[in-house]
Amino acid sequence: MSEQQLQRIRKWKRNQLLLFLILLAGLSIWSAFGTGFSLPALWGGFGDGAQFVFVDLMPPDFSGLADLIGPALDTIYMSFAAMFVGSLIAGALSIFAAATTSPHPALQIGLRAFSAMFRNIPVIIWTILLVASFGLGNLVGTLSLLIVSIGMLVRCFAESLEEIDMGQVEALRAAGASYWQVIGQAVLPQFLPSFIGWSLYNLEINVRASTIVGMVGGGGLGFAIQSGIKLFQYKDVSMAVILVLVIVLATEFLTNRIRGRII
Amino acid sequence: MAENRTNTLINRQPEERPPAVKSAGSYRSLRWYGLFAVAFFIFSLIQLNLDYSRLLSGVSKFAKTVSLMFPPDASQWQHVLGAAVESIQVAILGTVLSIIVSFFFAFLAAANTTPHQSVAWLVRSAASLLRAIPTLIWALIFIVAVGMGPLPGVLAITVGATGSLVKVFAQSLEEVDDGVIEALRSTGASWLQIIIQGVLPCALSALLAWCVMRFEGDLAESTILGAVGAGGIGFELSHAMRSYRFDQALFVGFVIFIMVFSVEIVSNRLKRRMRKRA
Numbered sequence: 001m002s003e004q005q006l007q008r009i010r011k012w013k014r015n016q017l018l019l020f021l022i023l024l025a026g027l028s029i030w031s032a033f034g035t036g037f038s039l040p041a042l043w044g045g046f047g048d049g050a051q052f053v054f055v056d057l058m059p060p061d062f063s064g065l066a067d068l069i070g071p072a073l074d075t076i077y078m079s080f081a082a083m084f085v086g087s088l089i090a091g092a093l094s095i096f097a098a099a100t101t102s103p104h105p106a107l108q109i110g111l112r113a114f115s116a117m118f119r120n121i122p123v124i125i126w127t128i129l130l131v132a133s134f135g136l137g138n139l140v141g142t143l144s145l146l147i148v149s150i151g152m153l154v155r156c157f158a159e160s161l162e163e164i165d166m167g168q169v170e171a172l173r174a175a176g177a178s179y180w181q182v183i184g185q186a187v188l189p190q191f192l193p194s195f196i197g198w199s200l201y202n203l204e205i206n207v208r209a210s211t212i213v214g215m216v217g218g219g220g221l222g223f224a225i226q227s228g229i230k231l232f233q234y235k236d237v238s239m240a241v242i243l244v245l246v247i248v249l250a251t252e253f254l255t256n257r258i259r260g261r262i263i
Numbered sequence: 264m265a266e267n268r269t270n271t272l273i274n275r276q277p278e279e280r281p282p283a284v285k286s287a288g289s290y291r292s293l294r295w296y297g298l299f300a301v302a303f304f305i306f307s308l309i310q311l312n313l314d315y316s317r318l319l320s321g322v323s324k325f326a327k328t329v330s331l332m333f334p335p336d337a338s339q340w341q342h343v344l345g346a347a348v349e350s351i352q353v354a355i356l357g358t359v360l361s362i363i364v365s366f367f368f369a370f371l372a373a374a375n376t377t378p379h380q381s382v383a384w385l386v387r388s389a390a391s392l393l394r395a396i397p398t399l400i401w402a403l404i405f406i407v408a409v410g411m412g413p414l415p416g417v418l419a420i421t422v423g424a425t426g427s428l429v430k431v432f433a434q435s436l437e438e439v440d441d442g443v444i445e446a447l448r449s450t451g452a453s454w455l456q457i458i459i460q461g462v463l464p465c466a467l468s469a470l471l472a473w474c475v476m477r478f479e480g481d482l483a484e485s486t487i488l489g490a491v492g493a494g495g496i497g498f499e500l501s502h503a504m505r506s507y508r509f510d511q512a513l514f515v516g517f518v519i520f521i522m523v524f525s526v527e528i529v530s531n532r533l534k535r536r537m538r539k540r541a
Contacts, residue, residue, distance in 0.1 A: 020471070027355050030355075031356045034349065035349060035356065036414075045408070045417075048409050052404060052407060074311065076307075077307035081307045084300065084304040085304075122483060124399070124490050124497075125490075125516065130321075133321045134325070137314075138312075142311065196293075208397055212399045215399060216490060226491075229403055229407060245392070248395045249395055
């Protein structure tokens with residue numbers, strides 16, 4: 001590359017960055033006007049937030065811990081059950097949704113669209129929707145987590161299935177193996193590690209999401225947080241938030257350990 | 264592994280696949296983990312004590328709800344689109360603020376640019392604390408602190424996004440070649456000079472990519488913040504659902520879907536271009 005070319009590229013890069021920054025600044029100003037946002041409001045907001053966190057929320061009420069253990073365990077159970085059922089269903093569906101293993105392209109496109117819908121409608125909306133017909137409680141929480149899990153896992157599983165070594169598949173096919181024999185002997189063994197990896201990752205996401213689901217009536221810790229705020233029992237709320245924190249971090253730690261052990 | 268995980272967290276795409284199962288020994292332990300998973304699943308179901316009769320009756324009720332959604336009612340479109348714009352604005356402001364904040368903290372958190380390792384540790388743990396609490400809970404906290412409206416939404420997104428951006432920014436900074444830093448240091452450059460002349464130019468495109476991906480996540484989050492009262496289109500949705508106007512709710516759902524999906528497409532394209540250049 002000649003010196004001139006280099007300089008041109010450098011200039012182009014600098015201009016690109018400048019343009020990006022100007023665009024960003026313009027968008028931010030537009031947004032600030034639209035939301036009635038200002039720097040004093042920001043400072044005030046963070047100040048009020050910090051005051052609320054350190055004065056009203058602290059110290060957490062440890063005597064409320066006994067009442068919160070139940071919802072906390074429910075949160076874990078819901079996330080795990082949704083992950084377990086979700087990964088089994090998604091595992092079965094993804095075989096038909098991956099280009100490499102799908103028996104028919106129409107089936108593949110249909111399943112992909114289906115899972116995109118499950119995935120792109122936020123979990124909280126699924127919960128609000130399902131609460132209207134299934135009532136409040138753990139059932140709704142588990143169901144909406146299940147729906148979102150299937151949506152996410154079908155996509156991830158299908159993408160992993162598309163990346164498997166096709167040589168093995170071809171070899172078996174050449175030997176006269178049937179469709180199901182090919183799936184069982186060539187596809188599944190290669191697919192297993194990513195199946196486990198994505199399922200564990202899904203468990204982490206579910207644990208986070210389950211607190212959100214609880215806020216709109218799906219049971220678990222989110223419900224405890226929401227009702228605590230409505231009743232101004234802020235010390236209980238902070239205890240519940242700490243439990244959320246513990247569960248999320250513990251799940252991350254555990255899944256990382258299992259991942260390291262198995263895969 | 265941790266890096267892969269954050270990649271997937273924001274990409275929602277397999278960047279790197281987990282390697283194949285190691286050996287016969289890990290297969291054996293795999294069987295135990297599988298058995299444990301099944302046992303824990305059954306235990307969870309027993310503990311959850313789900314009402315399966317409600318599952319059946321709920322399905323027919325759900326079908327009725329869905330039939331009430333059609334045709335979608337777009338008569339409130341001005342209202343809904345206004346709320347959608349508000350959601351986008353909340354997402355933009357929250358992302359921009361968190362980028363500014365985490366840009367500075369990332370240099371303190373990255374092992375190769377931090378003034379002291381204990382500072383790095385402190386900033387990192389603070390970030391993971393912010394990250395572990397879901398944005399919706401931040402929104403609830405800020406609603407109590409500053410009242411309803413878009414402001415608590417902006418604050419909640421800023422806090423949540425800062426938690427994850429500090430982590431990924433720091434990781435990108437740590438990927439900068441040590442030779443670059445060493446070369447500048449040997450010429451007698453100060454800390455600030457090393458960062459501006461050496462680290463920043465190397466990491467810039469990675470940082471930009473993270474910003475785009477963060478915006479994708481923040482937009483999805485800002486659309487739902489309204490459901491707990493933080494303004495935006497989520498409020499329209501939960502309002503329509505609670506007043507049993509399912510046809511209006513479906514229209515709002517469509518708008519949310521289009522917002523989230525179009526940003527996902529744009530950022531996917533950007534990601535592919537970044538990867539091609541890299």
